[in-house]
Amino acid sequence: MPLPNILSNLNSLIALGKNMDSIIIIGAGAAGLMAAYELSKHNKNIILLEAKNRLGGRIHTVYDPAFSQHLETGAEFIHGNLPLTFCLLKEAGIPYHTISGKMVHLKKEKNKVVKDDENDNWDEAMDEMKNLKADMPLKNFLDTFFNDDKYKALRSSVKNFAGGFDLADITTASTKSLYREWKEEWGDQYRVDGGYKLLIDYLEKQCKKNGCIINTNCCAKKISWQKNEVNIITMCSRFFKGNKLVVTVPVSVLQKNNKSEDYIEFAPAIPEHINAAKNIGFGTVIKIFLEFEESFWSKKTNDAAFIITEENISTWWTQLPVKNNLLIGWVGGEKAISLKDNTNEEILGLALQSLANTFQINIDLIKTKLKASKVSNWWKEPDINGGYSFNTIKSVDAKKVLEKPVENTIFFSGEALYQEVPIGTVEAALASGKKTAQQVLKIIK
Ligand SMILES: Cc1cc2nc3c(=O)[nH]c(=O)nc-3n(C[C@H](O)[C@H](O)[C@H](O)COP(=O)(O)OP(=O)(O)OC[C@H]3O[C@@H](n4cnc5c(N)ncnc54)[C@H](O)[C@@H]3O)c2cc1C
Incomplete structure (x- = not known):
């Protein structure tokens, strides 16, 4: 009005x-x-x-009867032993649990999807970030210190992490601030029961x-x-x-x-x-919830909490230690911006195709196994318009x-x-x- x-x-x-x-x-x-x-x-x-x-x-927990458990369409994890969150949970008598499982990186090699080791140049990047005198955007930092061809994989890995996890635009994001975040050993991660x-x-x-x-x-x-x-x-x-x-x-x-x-x-x-x-800065994020008849991913990644791939929708996680058939996809930063105006159906299609490619299963077969789906595109959320700062x-x-x-x-x-x-x-x-x-x-x- x-x-x-x-x-x-x-x-x-x-x-x-x-x-x-x-x-x-x-x-x-x-x-x-x-x-x-x-x-x-x-x-x-x-x-x-x-x-x-x-x-x-x-914080938007959705209780949708199409799914076998509640969905955290917004915040989901407690990233470490965070004092105020735990103090409130205790005061309120709300239970929580530690998440278990491994981080599994998958990449394509000669038409096969294989497990990949994390990029071992990360330590070098962290050392350089630590010693940085004057702050600069992450892109300038990578261009200045890691421009050599041998760092191609590292550059891509650092960019993907900053965009995917921190929702950061690397052309403006503070290198010193990202270092402060990344150097923290968070230890255990938790979810709130219910x-x-x-x-x-x-x-x-x-x-x-x-x-x-x-x-x-x-x-x-x-x-x-x-x-x-x-x-x-x-x-x-x-x-x-x-x-x-x-x-x-x-x-x-x-x-x-x-x-x-x-x-x-x-x-x-x-x-x-x-x-x-x-x-x-304020980045954006899309979360995709897919519940299947069976956990077809567990054949390749039985103990995976997080599955990182090279696909369009590259990051996925399971509910371990809770064993069920729910997979959650995550797209953040630049990639989320490129998809922000897509319809939920289009994003769902990309998500299913990404899983089909990762697990080398026919897309039609995957579709027949899908029981419930939901896409949360935070860019389109009124009065919020994105993910986090x-x-x-x-x-x-x-x-x-x-x-x-x-x-x-x-x-x-x-x-x-x-x-x-x-x-x-x-x-x-x-x-x-x-x-x-x-x-x-x-x-x-
Ligand atoms: C997809 C996603 C995943 C996340 N995952 C995690 C996670 O795993 N762990 C974690 O710790 N954090 C996570 N976060 C971040 C966390 O959710 C936020 O940092 C936190 O909830 C922000 O709280 P806030 O009160 O600052 O802002 P908000 O929760 O955004 O609250 C601001 C409120 O202001 C209202 N508002 C806006 N404009 C007006 C107006 N004009 N008049 C009246 N009201 C208005 C909005 O509707 C909103 O309710 C995630 C966020 C998203 C989006």
Whole structure:
């Protein structure tokens, strides 16, 4: 609805939060819910606005009866012993399990698909990254230090990893930041039994118990503000008033211009913060869920947790230690961008063909074994438009700007603001939400 119509429809506006301490939070993903949870422990007047009809944002566990188990269409793994995530799981009594199995690399050799050893030049690349004096985009780094023909396989492997795992655009991604991520020995990886949504349900329950008001289908469109006062108008003409505002939308939303449906207007404008948001990278990802009648891959890769191939849809994983017939395909970074406008049917076709090539099985046979399928293309997800953030060479400074509140009234939070490793994770979002809540509380005091 255009803004003039919204403004003329003032009768339907709802005014809330007249107390001095009322805090509005935009976005009910992990960061927004964590901020609300922390703030509401101190009896503040909290209103959460979420554009979608569900909470969780990029945590989106789907319980689809066509599949034999729930699907994590967004976040799935706990990447190591991450303190805040584990603390919350423990507090909520939510069980989790360690994933098992190997990483198997498969490549084509003389018309046969064989197991491949990982590229052994990786250590050399890591050493060079470690000793790098001035930061530079990953592409420049590879062109400068690994341009020789003998490094062709290494270059391709590093690019694929940065794009596939970190969703990074190598022409802007910070080499130093990728090194910080990659040098971490994450150790064990985990999955939440029953799905990450249980964590969101727990946070929602605690927030409501502490008196938070949570509004779904409430997409913030215009934020008029002055020191200690914010007035928000939503897409469906609702009006919210508060004294402090915490914005936890993905940086991809802050990067939009006024022609985009997802654009949020700040009046007066806050160019320093919006320009900073534009200096944080944001990649995209497509996840493909395929459940078959039998696990035909286990003949070749019996103990594989992850299967890395040279196909169009190159990365796959199983549910080990849970044994079932579900395979999950993953396309990130540049490859995901090249497929972003394809239909789900086209992506499904590519996925099946990739598996047929990898396991040298006739595509028609594979199709007959397919019981259920689902494609999650995060580029097309409204109010998110992608997967998660990566650091460009300008991100360190950008995060410092975004961490400074605007006139002690508007605060920014979310996974992309996290300054430690691993960024782009649920842990990053929870930690950022908690830190922002502490910042707000300090100022209110
Ligand atoms: C496919 C995929 C796989 C992933 N895998 C993992 C993984 O295995 N492990 C891991 O730790 N992390 C993973 N992540 C990353 C993790 O999900 C995110 O880092 C984290 O959930 C982000 O939380 P957040 O609160 O910062 O943002 P979000 O979850 O995006 O929350 C922001 C919320 O703001 C809402 N919003 C946007 N605009 C408006 C508006 N105008 N008004 C009101 N609300 C608005 C959005 O709808 C959204 O709900 C994955 C992400 C994706 C997409």
